[in-house]
Amino acid sequence: MAVDHIRYDMLAQDALRGVVRRVLTDAAKKGLPGEHHFFITFDTREAGVRLSARMRQQYPEEMTVVLQHQFWDLKVTDDHFEVGLSFGGVPEMLLIPFDSIKSFFDPSIQFGLQFETIAEGGEQTAATPQIEKRDDKPTPKPRLPARHKPAPLAAVTENAEPKAAPESDNAPDKPGGQVVELDRFRKK
Numbered sequence: 001m002a003v004d005h006i007r008y009d010m011l012a013q014d015a016l017r018g019v020v021r022r023v024l025t026d027a028a029k030k031g032l033p034g035e036h037h038f039f040i041t042f043d044t045r046e047a048g049v050r051l052s053a054r055m056r057q058q059y060p061e062e063m064t065v066v067l068q069h070q071f072w073d074l075k076v077t078d079d080h081f082e083v084g085l086s087f088g089g090v091p092e093m094l095l096i097p098f099d100s101i102k103s104f105f106d107p108s109i110q111f112g113l114q115f116e117t118i119a120e121g122g123e124q125t126a127a128t129p130q131i132e133k134r135d136d137k138p139t140p141k142p143r144l145p146a147r148h149k150p151a152p153l154a155a156v157t158e159n160a161e162p163k164a165a166p167e168s169d170n171a172p173d174k175p176g177g178q179v180v181e182l183d184r185f186r187k188k
Contacts, residue, residue: 009116016113017098023106024081027067028074035108037068043117046100048080052092062102065094 023038041064044051055063065085067074072084073093080097105112 013115016115017101019113020101020104021076021078021081021098023104024067024074025076028076028081032068036106037066037108039103039105039107040065040067040096040101041103042096042100043102044100046097048095048097049100050082050093050095054090055087055092055094065096 020040027038041062042049044056044059044061044063051059051063065083067083070086073082074084075082079099080095082093082095084091084093086092101115102117103112103114
């Protein structure tokens with residue numbers, strides 16, 4: 001297998017984290033529009049994560065926060081965001097580096113991003129999002145329909161062979177969609 005000297009995997013991860021940064025920047029300036037709200041899962045062990053000792057003890061590996069109705073002082077920089085949240089009636093200020101984010105999900109429109117931990121040597125491990133309990137009330141784990149789940153980058157980069165277009169216009173719809181040739185839509 002050829003060596004990827006450009007590191008497309010890391011560039012794609014950075015670009016997707018840029019989406020999260022942009023959405024949070026807009027929310028900090030204008031608030032959350034409509035019914036939008038966010039589940040953000042992050043690795044609490046990542047360098048730069050700032051949590052109280054109580055929260056670090058309760059969430060030693062990963063934590064999910066929900067930005068919906070009761071958050072304050074949302075500040076976004078190029079490499080992290082800070083936000084005030086209440087946990088069990090106790091206010092906390094969190095600092096979350098974008099590199100620590102494992103997943104981002106907006107259940108109002110069923111949009112989600114899942115990030116992978118990519119070592120400098122190119123080794124990838126999938127991050128598994130989990131929704132934690134907040135304020136002693138269970139929060140349902142959001143599920144994306146299979147056609148909306150983003151493909152893991154490993155699958156995109158390693159299995160990059162295109163699929164053949166279906167031969168018949170009457171082919172049944174398959175989950176995940178199908179490849180359609182542009183010539184089908186051109187006037188002849």
